[in-house]
Amino acid sequence: MQLPNTKNYIETIALLFNSGYLEKIGVKYILLESVQRESIRRFSYNNINFDLNTDENIEKLIKSVYDIYNPKKEDQQEIAIINNLNFNAIKYNLKFYLKGYGNNKEYYIEKLNKSLFSTDKGNEIIFHEDDIKNLSFENIRNINHLNQNLNELAKQLKSKKIKLYFMPVVDKYNLYADNIISNKYPRSIFFEELDKLPKDYNFINTKKILAKKLKLKEKDLFLPDDSHWNIKASKIVLDSIILE
Numbered sequence: 164m165q166l167p168n169t170k171n172y173i174e175t176i177a178l179l180f181n182s183g184y185l186e187k188i189g190v191k192y193i194l195l196e197s198v199q200r201e202s203i204r205r206f207s208y209n210n211i212n213f214d215l216n217t218d219e220n221i222e223k224l225i226k227s228v229y230d231i232y233n234p235k236k237e238d239q240q241e242i243a244i245i246n247n248l249n250f251n252a253i254k255y256n257l258k259f260y261l262k263g264y265g266n267n268k269e270y271y272i273e274k275l276n277k278s279l280f281s282t283d284k285g286n287e288i289i290f291h292e293d294d295i296k297n298l299s300f301e302n303i304r305n306i307n308h309l310n311q312n313l314n315e316l317a318k319q320l321k322s323k324k325i326k327l328y329f330m331p332v333v334d335k336y337n338l339y340a341d342n343i344i345s346n347k348y349p350r351s352i353f354f355e356e357l358d359k360l361p362k363d364y365n366f367i368n369t370k371k372i373l374a375k376k377l378k379l380k381e382k383d384l385f386l387p388d389d390s391h392w393n394i395k396a397s398k399i400v401l402d403s404i405i406l407e
Contacts, residue, residue, distance in 0.1 A: 164228055171208050173316055174215050180319060181216040184225075192326050195313075199334045199353055199370075200297040207300075207309040213319055268292065271336075274344045277380065280387040288343065291390045294336035301353045310360045317364035330367040330400070331357075332392060335385045338373055372403050 169175045176193060179185050185193075197205055217224065269292050278285035317327040337351040354370040373384055373396055384396040 164225075166224060166228060168217070169215065171211065172205055173208065173211050173213075173312055176316060177211075177213045177319065178215045178217060179221070180323070180325075181214065182221045184221045185320075185325060186323050190325055192328060193320065194328045194330060196330045196332065199331045199337060199351070200291075200293050202331045202353070203297070203300040203305045203309060206312055207305045208312065209308075211312055211315075213315055271295070273346070275339065275342045276344050277342065279339065279342060279377070279380070279382050279384075281382050282387045285382070285387075288335070288339050289388060290334070290336040290339075294334040294390070295348050298349050298351055301351055301356075303356060306353065306356045307360065310357060310362065314361075314363045317362075321363070327364040328367060328404075329364050330369060333370040333373060335390050335392075338370060338377065338384065342377070367400065367404060369400050372400050 164175070165172055166175045166178055169178055172195065176195075195206075270289055271292065271294075272287055272289050275286045275288055279288075280286075313327065313329055320327050331353070333354065334351070336348070337353070340346055340348070340350060354368055357366065358368055358371070373392075376384060376399055383393060384399075385392050
């Protein structure tokens with residue numbers, strides 16, 4: 164959730180910190196999570212204002228943003244027969260039918276060198292075009308800039324004994340890239356390069372964690388027909404985290 168008058172999530176955290184809100188509610192840890200393919204765009208900003216503050220009531224500001232996405236109390240929400248998820252099911256299937264798969268499409272399907280999904284086509288992988296397109300942003304400069312921004316945020320939080328954790332969720336293509344037969348796509352350097360850099364925050368390397376399971380032929384770390392990881396993968400990552 165990004166607060167008004169902040170350019171990105173880092174400034175939102177800085178605003179909550181500088182307003183005294185994080186200290187007031189007793190925050191000890193902050194987990195910053197992002198899908199890998201959006202991490203550069205979200206955190207490799209120039210001119211981040213780490214001193215951002217506001218004269219507005221911070222609780223009211225948070226509630227105003229919360230209410231935009233949660234117009235009703237959770238216990239009063241009802242799921243209608245006609246809802247956006249039913250609409251999406253029709254929309255996505257039409258997109259697959261009309262736009263198809265492969266080069267210059269929204270989704271890709273490739274063969275794997277072993278069965279890694281519990282489906283009839285367990286040796287095939289489907290992944291989103293953004294897994295490939297956004298690799299163009301993964302360069303040493305941007306990764307270094309992301310790391311510097313997180314280090315600066317971590318130093319600020321550390322002054323109040325708040326620890327920062329950064330958990331980029333590995334893209335589906337990236338995790339399974341070595342298992343794609345005759346892989347013709349570019350490779351990601353995001354986790355490998357970020358892992359090398361000095362950090363004042365705690366880096367949760369989801370690719371390294373899940374790749375170990377994949378080498379053991381663990382199936383269904385991601386949903387077979389979607390770009391998201393599943394409960395199994397998130398539990399594996401969660402179990403590997405040690406809060407310092």
